[in-house]
Amino acid sequence: MRAIAVITEVELPDKFGEDLAGLFFGEIAVSVIKGEVAEKRAALNVARGQLRADVLFELLSVMPRFHKTVYIIDGDAYVPGLNFVFGVAADDKALVFTERLRSRDPAVFYLRLLKEVAHELGHAFGLPHCPNPRCVMSFSNTLADTDYKGPGFCPQCAARLRKTLGGK
Numbered sequence: 001m002r003a004i005a006v007i008t009e010v011e012l013p014d015k016f017g018e019d020l021a022g023l024f025f026g027e028i029a030v031s032v033i034k035g036e037v038a039e040k041r042a043a044l045n046v047a048r049g050q051l052r053a054d055v056l057f058e059l060l061s062v063m064p065r066f067h068k069t070v071y072i073i074d075g076d077a078y079v080p081g082l083n084f085v086f087g088v089a090a091d092d093k094a095l096v097f098t099e100r101l102r103s104r105d106p107a108v109f110y111l112r113l114l115k116e117v118a119h120e121l122g123h124a125f126g127l128p129h130c131p132n133p134r135c136v137m138s139f140s141n142t143l144a145d146t147d148y149k150g151p152g153f154c155p156q157c158a159a160r161l162r163k164t165l166g167g168k
């Protein structure tokens with residue numbers, strides 16, 4: 001069982017960890033930790049009012065004793081060449097940015113956040129983007145894409161992920 005730390009700047013319902021673990025077939029154990037991410041300040045592009053996702057990614061550390069660390073950052077971010085990103089991930093770290101996922105409906109915000117965290121964590125486990133627009137690993141160019149896709153992995157991505165999670 002792989003231990004995943006989720007450091008979140010935003011308040012999450014208690015069921016978040018359970019829901020996330022469920023999407024990964026119960027093969028991960030999720031610890032949700034509320035906290036401020038002070039490194040944000042050093043990654044802020046004041047002129048754009050956005051965080052440099054790639055800069056922040058390098059500044060953030062992985063939590064000791066956890067297999068992967070997910071940061072849920074209250075803010076908007078970009079990488080050079082893109083107007084914005086919902087998140088970034090590689091190896092043992094994943095970052096998700098909340099600002100563009102916001103909705104007046106807390107249930108909608110929750111689901112978007114769950115999908116984007118599952119997506120970035122999927123990348124951290126080595127999954128590429130998926131051509132199936134209903135799969136959580138499909139690339140979201142817009143919020144409409146995020147709302148269209150489900151929180152779950154398609155059979156192909158699920159099979160790859162199970163293989164990764166099954167091997168120690």
Ligand SMILES: [Zn+2]
Nearest residue numbers: 119123129139
């Ligand atoms: Zn992606």
Ligand SMILES: [Zn+2]
Nearest residue numbers: 130135154157
């Ligand atoms: Zn897929």
